[in-house]
Amino acid sequence: MTDENSGAPAASRPGVAQRLLALLAAFDTEHRELTLTALARRADLPAATAHRLIGQLTAWGALEQSESGGYRIGLRLWEVATLAPRSSGLRRAALPFMEDLYETTHENVQLAVRDGLDTLYVELISGRSAVVVRTTVGSRWPLHATGVGLVLLAFADPAVQERILAAPLARFTPFTITDPARLRAKLAEVRRADAAVSDRQITDDAVSVAAPIRDAAGSVVAALSLVVPATANPAALVPAVRMGARGCSRALGYLGGGGTVSTE
Template identity: 60%
Template sequence: MTTDAVPSQGVRSAPDRLLSVLAAFDHDHPALCLTDISRRAGLSLTTTHRLVGALTEWGALERDESGVYHVGLRLWEVAALAPRGLALRQTALPYLEDLYEATHENVQLAVRDGSEVVYIEWLSGHSAVGVHIRVGARWPLHVTGVGLALLAHSDPELQQEYCASPLASYTPYTLTDGGQLRRALAEVRRSGVAVSDRQVTEDALSVAAPVRGPDGALVAAVSVVVPEAGAQVPVLIPAVRLAARGISRALGWQPEDSRAGRGSRRAGGHPSHR
């Protein structure tokens, strides 16, 4: 069945039909006419017209003078409430800007959504690399630095399932063997950083580090993306680690050593009082 065909709507619930209208929009299709929405959502034109009207009235969609529909600002307002969305971006942005100033390279912040990484912020650097990321873009976890950092610190069950699944390939350097990926994830956990070398395009390399929340749980990953030729990985690693640590602290994370230090001071008093 092609994407132009309209399936039977008898088994589709009202919420499913409504969400299918919103799902018709993506980075490649940010503006759609009613007919295109109907086709991409797999709905009749009559049903689409009714649902689009309701979404437009609420503010989820906006209609321009030419009759083309766009995602509305009301959805942006709702998305701002997501703890892994705009709120996280606002907290992280000063540290991302510091990382950019230190490297003048592409800086990104991402979260995990299932088996994919979703980019929630991207600062474009001076260097031109083949991979161009936009906010909201998705990639499989195993092909990017942020994805490797997120996967390496995820639940062991998820890692095992992911490594056993088919692994998409984009370049001759992409990790496509489950055993090799497991070893790479172990190295990420050992070193505290992930290096993705030419896995998406053959001219790009990324260095990433995990970002943690108040309880120490993994919430995101930050990375810098540079041209593979001449990449100074040992120089990039401390800068990326510093940014990840700064974001984590701003989110309320406290390293084990700092918690232990405060405990000893409470037990024995301030050092200056001893």
């Protein structure tokens, strides 16, 4: 038996759930609105199949159609996503400390978790006068290049670290660490310091200072960061970021201490 649309053997074609997920996965921070044709192409589905499944997703509210006729993620899907415990409980615990850090600095304050081999941003506070950042809530960035990513990678399982170190390291600016030996040394320093400084690794006009957030068991479950202009002194910001991260950790039930301050 073959797929009536694609001609592929029935046993090898993806199931309905896989096709629906492929359509949702077609969206990312660079593709927030897509035409039906683009959705079908990015999901690798026949146009007729994509049209039928997009109709089902739209009827449920996972997708919505814009005035221009394109499709974008619907509010129903966002509503369900907010129930994810790793995001909702963390955000509630962290927001008061993020707001304190913002009021003190009026710079970008970011909250992120590790999802596989990526940094996933779950909350962001930014002001009009803050340096422009490329991150948004829901965006993903490589672990090796951002302040929060360095923290999350430094405290990840060794197997995760080795996978990152063995793969090509993407370069975003001339300052991005792309040498595995340098990255390994940097991660060791982050663990000693209980904080990370990412110096102009994503854009050449910004520096990120980050610190780990721990749960009740002491595991690093997230990272808090402050992103400031490259002209700022990151060493002077490390204590404030670490204090904010420790406040978040206490709100999650962590009662332990932290590492020593490093100003590398």
